[in-house]
Amino acid sequence: MEIEALTRKLHELKEKQKQIETAWRKTGNREFLEFMVELLPRALQAERCSIFINNPEDNNVWIQCGTGLQEKQISVPKDSSIVGKVIASGEIIIENNLANQVGAHDTVAFKTGFTAKSTICVPVVGKKSQQVSGAIQVLNKLNSESAFSQTDVDVVIKLAHHLQVNIENICQRQEMANIAEEIGKKVALIEAKLQSLTRSIPS
Helix, strand or coil, rough: CCCCHCCCCCHHHHHHHHHHHHHHHCCCCCCHHHHHHHHHHHHHEEEEEEEEEECCCCCCCEEECCCCCCCCCCEEECCCCHHHHHHHCCCCEEEHHHCCCCCHHHHHHHCCCCCCCCCEEEEEEEECCCCEEEEEEEEEEEECCCCCCCCHHHHHHHHHHHCCHHHHHHHHHHHHHHHHHHHHHHHHHHHHHHHHHHHHCCC
């Protein structure tokens, strides 16, 4: 096949790769997740709720949607954040004294201006994969004299069960998006080599 034809085929492949990457990056049922984020704090008389997604390619977890936050506005490390520890271990964490602890929540407070004082964080286990694909975190009882209880935890666990498929799909799409990005880089390298080869051929 001539270089011109190869270049044309490569361009077509690159365009298809972009379309696939865009499709994979779209999140599933965003409106439903945003509705849950709005509803849960009201049900638990808390300030905020966030849904985090596990990034399978690095040591971070990022926010899918949250009260007053945009997608991926916050990314926290697995080893030093409550959400990260929940995703890494698959264990529920309830903490009613964050103000006296140092952690990733302090960095988030600096970036967003929101201070976490108490929290419930529950893992979301994928229905198909049986792997932890994300977590739901609720922050700060509205009544400062109250603390999160086991009853509150039970409510978040029920929600996590209902969100299994949605969050697992988002996690898998993120993994595929990472793969698509790597493919895009390799396609770009091949394209650059073809262009270099084309320039080196006498006209």
